[in-house]
Amino acid sequence: MSKLDPYVKAATRDNTRKAYQGAVRHFEVEWGGFLPATAESVARYLVDHAETLSVNTLRQRLAALAQWHLDQGFPDPTKAPIVKKVLKGVQVLHPAQEKRAKPLQLEQLAQVDHWLATAIAEAKAKNDRRAELRHLRNRALLLLGFWRGFRGDELTRLRAEHVEIVPGQGMTCYFPVTKTDWQIKGTTFKAPSLARLCPVDAYLAWINTAQISKGAVFRRIDRWGHVSNDGLHIDSLVPLLRSILKEAGVVSPELYSGHSLRRGFATWASANGWDVKSLMEYVGWKDVYSAMRYVEAADPFARHRISEMLALDSSE
Known part of the structure; x- marks a missing residue:
């Protein structure tokens, strides 16, 4: 060589x-x-x-x-x-409409998180270490993936030595290389501490229980409850996400993919007043087109907006 x-x-x-x-x-x-x-x-x-x-x-x-x-x-x-x-x-x-992943809405995120929290408590009570580890990992992956708008490959490449916790504020995640980092300067993403659905608490619970201090954050767990030294393979992420959603009772889990967390956050942020520039900076998009592809409009048919305008016209 x-x-x-x-x-x-x-x-x-x-x-x-x-x-x-x-x-x-x-x-x-x-x-x-x-x-x-x-x-x-x-x-x-x-x-x-x-x-x-x-x-x-x-x-x-x-x-x-x-x-x-x-x-x-x-x-x-x-x-x-x-x-x-x-x-x-x-x-x-041969025109074809672009297929987009179904966004995971905040209500669904809360539903899945509640199910995972319950499953973790039950696994602890039964002393089922494999189940406890699996649910802790999945909870951390889901919450961090949503609130950071991470791509699937970013979740699988995240390393513990590149994560820093700022108590009471949040966490920083560093990537030496990302998809849009064309100059390879490295990119740092920040995720907040939250009163509920907190990605920081979920992350700490997972790495502390799994005793991970370096290497891949999200790893395979065998049937005996052993945590692998290797990270999850990117091809396993979509089946894993769909499995989590199915277990938590989310309707039609097969419609979701690795982009569902990213689209879900973008949709939530847009509906809650984030302007496109702020959303682009937070998630890491380089152009407006990329950002808008991920945003599911809160009123996709403009029904509410048009109805309000019609009501104003009829009152005049």
Whole structure:
């Protein structure tokens, strides 16, 4: 292995690297394409998958192919006019509405937290350490994920040595690298101490019981109640969240995903008077479009606003 390899590897996030590897493999092995590719073959690849893959997935496949060619020193065929035209044609002929995760509302968060608190107390009474640890972890993950608006990968990458508690005020969470930290300066997020649904109390209860002082905060727990040294895998987060919601009695848990906590907080903040700039700064969005994609309007059909205006018109 070259001394350059660890640095080159570190420059790309693990999830992105795995996705790109899978995309290149799909083009070359499953579809039967040749590398380096021509613009015409890439265009045919898009056409062959226009009806089965979303436009966003096709864009990711193009990005992966582009990166492969650049890494190997070949011209990038994905920038050719024919490829761009075909992709635009796919968007026109196969439009698809963007799927968004259902936001977890504050009322549902309180419902799940109450269920978890009860489950923790019952596990302690029965001396069921595995159940106690599992519910403590899930409670901390849920509350911190909601009040900080964390992405799923941020929750799985959070490390105990990068968390600092400020008594009576809150906690700071540091990440050496985040999705929008293009200059890799590191990012610090703050989460508040609250009178109820407190992420700080839930975090402390989890790490103190699990005896975690360094390494991944959120970890796997085996059937004997042993806490793993490894953090949760990103692919396990959505099934875990849905399992928590199902156990707590939330309706249709299959509609929620790792973005549900982030969308839930954004919706709550917007409904409670946060302006877009404040929301962007708190959550870490770089543009207004990203922020608005996550906000579920409190009055999505403008029914209340229009009704109020109609009432004013009729009184005049």
